[in-house]
């Protein structure tokens with residue numbers, strides 16, 4: 001009898017283990033529509049160490065985090081804390097393989113120039129504008145949903161809109177711009193220079209906003225696994241906390257007529273953290289955090305990433321009022337913002353701040 005009981009318990013345990021494995025496989029594999037049974041476990045809790053199985057009352061009490069439905073991803077309190085404390089965080093397994101595949105097809109139409117992106121909105125973020133396409137290292141397509149409206153409201157937009165709202169619950173957040181970035185394989189110079197995003201954008205004064213409101217969540221969806229080797233995002237944790245802009249200068253030449261990118265140097269002893277993420281996962285960064293990425297040393301692996309930035313609705317409306325749309329073809333741009341920021345004064349002069357170190361970017 002006792003042996004029979006042991007066998008029954010073992011069978012039950014095997015069944016539970018089988019169900020868990022099936023759910024995890026389903027989560028990681030292609031699926032555009034996770035079933036009801038996957039909803040609660042469709043999250044990073046499956047990445048955690050295998051502790052003893054929770055009881056059913058424990059399961060009921062457990063908050064559902066992660067991908068809880070077709071169109072919602074709930075952040076854990078720790079992820080929210082990481083974003084606000086460090087200025088950057090990584091969020092695993094946000095899109096399914098099938099969802100990434102759909103987006104990837106459109107992404108590649110841009111990459112292969114089957115969807116036309118005019119003038120400076122199609123550029124290399126690491127090289128001067130006059131570089132021939134064959135020699136580009138970081139292919140940048142600005143505003144893909146503007147140039148291909150069918151892409152609007154895709155699942156990545158839907159999920160990140162709700163995540164941005166979770167990060168700034170008291171502010172009405174709205175999408176500001178989007179961007180496709182590709183680091184070609186074997187391009188050591190595919191370096192995205194160190195910068196703070198706010199340096200590229202008009203500040204509250206230039207936008208005639210009474211309150212200094214800038215809160216931004218910039219998402220980057222990995223279309224390819226993003227690793228140290230192919231030049232994943234890197235950042236200086238906590239560098240956003242003071243909310244001050246460092247003196248940025250154009251990366252090429254004396255003005256932005258030569259190239260779009262701005263650059264700064266790191267300060268001595270600043271700690272740099274890498275933010276590798278797997279396909280379908282995200283990084284999110286803040287508007288003041290110092291960040292960039294290094295070259296692609298992989299012979300075979302490109303790095304494609306899909307950026308969407310959310311900002312307060314009042315900010316986006318004010319940007320549009322002054323004619324700033326994040327298009328590199330805008331007349332209103334870095335050279336012409338009137339926001340009294342020192343970092344934009346003497347933009348043609350290569351200011352070297354005392355104590356700065358040149359770290360190869």
Ligand SMILES: O=C(O)CCC(=O)C(=O)O
Nearest residue numbers: 192197233292293305307
């Ligand atoms: O992903 C990268 O390499 C850098 C992107 C970036 O700097 C940005 O989106 O602000």
